[in-house]
Amino acid sequence: MTKVVNYTDAMVARMKEVYGEATNEAERAEAVKDLADEMGKTVAGIRAKLVAEGVYVAKAKTAGKAGKAKAELVTALALALDLDEGVIETIEKANKVALVRILGRVTALKELAD
Numbered sequence: 535m536t537k538v539v540n541y542t543d544a545m546v547a548r549m550k551e552v553y554g555e556a557t558n559e560a561e562r563a564e565a566v567k568d569l570a571d572e573m574g575k576t577v578a579g580i581r582a583k584l585v586a587e588g589v590y591v592a593k594a595k596t597a598g599k600a601g602k603a604k605a606e607l608v609t610a611l612a613l614a615l616d617l618d619e620g621v622i623e624t625i626e627k628a629n630k631v632a633l634v635r636i637l638g639r640v641t642a643l644k645e646l647a648d
Contacts, residue, residue, distance in 0.1 A: 608626045
């Protein structure tokens with residue numbers, strides 16, 4: 535049985551040429567879309583072939599939300615309550631949202647008391 539070839543050598547060369555000319559993320563995305571239209575393939579199929587050929591550049595990961603780590607929140611909470619951090623260290627296992635809310639409430643109450 536003859537193996538069906540999804541991408542000819544000429545198609546692969548064209549893909550590498552067009553994709554290689556792109557200089558940024560937006561241009562690369564547009565190149566993949568244009569190649570898919572040109573070759574009658576899906577965007578996912580073109581991307582997969584570029585990955586297999588080792589030329590695909592993955593999109594940059596977006597940074598997560600900036601904020602304090604749970605350990606920093608526990609330290610701030612201990613300071614706000616005038617407690618030794620070791621006394622409340624297990625609170626770090628709490629949900630981060632809960633820690634932020636507790637710290638906010640304690641800080642607000644402390645400001646009212648002062």
